[in-house]
Amino acid sequence: xxxxxxxxxxxxxxxxxxxxxxxxxxxxxxxxxxxxxxxxxxxxxxxxxxxxxxxxxxxxxxxxxxxxxxxxxxxxxxxxxxxxxxxxxxxxxxxxxxxxxxxxxxxxxxxxx
Amino acid sequence: xxxxxxxxxxxxxxxxxxxxxxxxxxxxxxxxxxxxxxxxxxxxxxxxxxxxxxxxxxxxxxxxxxxxxxxxxxxxxxxxxxxxxxxxxxxxxxxxxxxxxxxxxxxxxxx
Numbered sequence: 273x274x275x276x277x278x279x280x281x282x283x284x285x286x287x288x289x290x291x292x293x294x295x296x297x298x299x300x301x302x303x304x305x306x307x308x309x310x311x312x313x314x315x316x317x318x319x320x321x322x323x324x325x326x327x328x329x330x331x332x333x334x335x336x337x338x339x340x341x342x343x344x345x346x347x348x349x350x351x352x353x354x355x356x357x358x359x360x361x362x363x364x365x366x367x368x369x370x371x372x373x374x375x376x377x378x379x380x381x382x383x384x385x
Numbered sequence: 386x387x388x389x390x391x392x393x394x395x396x397x398x399x400x401x402x403x404x405x406x407x408x409x410x411x412x413x414x415x416x417x418x419x420x421x422x423x424x425x426x427x428x429x430x431x432x433x434x435x436x437x438x439x440x441x442x443x444x445x446x447x448x449x450x451x452x453x454x455x456x457x458x459x460x461x462x463x464x465x466x467x468x469x470x471x472x473x474x475x476x477x478x479x480x481x482x483x484x485x486x487x488x489x490x491x492x493x494x495x496x
Contacts (some may be wrong), residue, residue: 274427278422305483314473314486315428360425371482372416376427 274298276365276377285353292352293348293380296364299301303327304346307362307376315362322368335359338377358384389417389487390472397493404461406490409454415477417450419459420483422471431454431459431472466496 275298285291303322307315321340329350335351344365348355360381364374371374387408398404408417416435420428432455434441434450441448447460461468471491475484 274429276386276427309488310441312488314488316473317483317485320483328481330483353411362427372477372484373433374484375430376420377426379425384475 274365274375274377276363276375278361278363278377278380280380282381284385286385287353287355289353289384290337290349290351291353291382293350293361293363293382295346295348295365295377297344297346297363297365298375301365301367301375302344303366305364305366305369305374306342306346306348307358307364308357309355309362310331311359318348330385349377354382355384358382388477389485391472391474391487391490393490394488395491395493397495398464399404400466400494400496402464402494404464404492404494406459406472406492407458408459408487410474410476411455412478413452414490415479415482417448418436419446419448419457420473420486422473422489424470428473436484442478448464456482461492464494466494468492469494 277296281332296368306318310317319329324340339347363377366374392407395447418433471489473489475486
């Protein structure tokens with residue numbers, strides 16, 4: 273157990289809808305990263321938040337957005353859902369001073385119909 | 386895009402045997418890490434090896450890094466059924482510590 277929690281564990285949405293996924297980081301960690309993992313693939317970096325600001329972004333369109341709160345928890349929002357957004361969404365926390373080691377939550381499995 | 390590529394894609398062994406997985410990458414790195422993932426759940430960090438290191442051990446795990454060949458290997462000795470999982474290598478490079486993952490090796494250990 274890493275101490276990183278995510279909610280919900282599973283979610284089913286229809287194309288065009290919006291979704292919000294939540295993550296609570298491990299105690300003492302101030303940096304949160306989000307990843308998308310399609311079936312049979314490795315995780316793909318979406319973005320990272322540090323001190324409530326986006327600190328880096330992967331190759332994902334603007335309809336993927338996020339927030340980090342003062343307690344370092346975070347949200348991932350996806351608008352205008354597409355079928356290809358079906359995936360496992362992973363949140364990982366780290367400390368800014370030791371960013372190379374990230375601790376992952378159990379993930380949220382999203383199915384878009 | 387994937388930076389690291391694991392080989393083989395799938396590996397099936399008997400309990401007690403050793404399992405070796407390889408990872409190749411394309412550009413110079415700062416660090417290389419190995420993660421384990423059970424049944425589509427979260428990733429568990431196994432070991433980190435820095436670019437100036439050649440070998441690290443952690444329990445039954447041994448990781449080697451050959452920067453001249455841009456490759457790494459993960460050896461799991463005396464495997465157990467509980468080692469059944471997908472194993473990913475991840476690299477970071479330049480000024481970014483964001484890890485880039487490969488597609489993983491699926492390991493099945495038969496009891």
